Amino acid sequence: MSPQMTMMFEVEDLAVASPATVSRCGMVYMEPDALGIEPLLASWLARLPEVVKPHQQALSSLFNGVVPEALHLVRKKLRETVPTTNHGLVMSCFNLMDAMLKPYVGQEGLPAPLEVVAALPHDLPSLMLFAITWSLGASCDKAGRAVFNSFIKQKLSALTSEGKLQLTDGAAMPDTADVYDLCYDRQVMLIQVTHAVPSLAAGWPHQPPGP
Numbered sequence: 001m002s003p004q005m006t007m008m009f010e011v012e013d014l015a016v017a018s019p020a021t022v023s024r025c026g027m028v029y030m031e032p033d034a035l036g037i038e039p040l041l042a043s044w045l046a047r048l049p050e051v052v053k054p055h056q057q058a059l060s061s062l063f064n065g066v067v068p069e070a071l072h073l074v075r076k077k078l079r080e081t082v083p084t085t086n087h088g089l090v091m092s093c094f095n096l097m098d099a100m101l102k103p104y105v106g107q108e109g110l111p112a113p114l115e116v117v118a119a120l121p122h123d124l125p126s127l128m129l130f131a132i133t134w135s136l137g138a139s140c141d142k143a144g145r146a147v148f149n150s151f152i153k154q155k156l157s158a159l160t161s162e163g164k165l166q167l168t169d170g171a172a173m174p175d176t177a178d179v180y181d182l183c184y185d186r187q188v189m190l191i192q193v194t195h196a197v198p199s200l201a202a203g204w205p206h207q208p209p210g211p
Contacts, residue, residue, distance in 0.1 A: 044094045049105045070136045078144035092135035
């Protein structure tokens with residue numbers, strides 16, 4: 001290289017960079033708490049598959065309507081069995097969503113069936129609620145889960161009554177079930193685990209049939 005040439009490197013993140021590395025390289029380091037969760041949401045919405053992008057506004061509205069207050073609840077009122085960060089919980093939510101959206105995107109270069117794609121607007125609220133429960137609400141202890149369960153149901157009821165959230169039939173969480181007792185079924189949305197796996201209704205621990 002000649003004296004007039006400059007070589008510049010751009011890294012994807014600073015996850016493994018020490019303060020000394022950051023200062024010497026002239027990079028600006030920001031604490032995750034100072035950054036907030038909005039950039040994570042914007043980044044996730046921007047990289048959604050094309051078939052999901054028309055529903056970015058609906059996903060954003062549901063996220064903003066529930067997640068900020070849920071994070072405040074986790075930090076101020078719940079006891080975690082394993083320490084977490086806000087960014088970690090939000091990224092767990094997005095990772096769950098990415099996994100559950102795969103059937104709507106298609107596999108091995110082939111698009112998903114048209115009837116599956118057509119059901120996406122109906123299914124998205126259920127997917128997001130399930131992801132929020134098992135990310136933000138997954139790290140608290142047993143007593144905290146009861147509090148988180150009440151919060152989610154009260155929040156959804158308030159958003160629905162205020163007209164800020166429209167849930168189609170089957171997308172809302174059943175009033176009789178705990179949010180942690182629900183699983184996602186593409187045919188009937190959110191259902192109790194004991195309905196999806198009838199053998200679990202007999203009690204816990206589950207004893208699978210022998211060979």
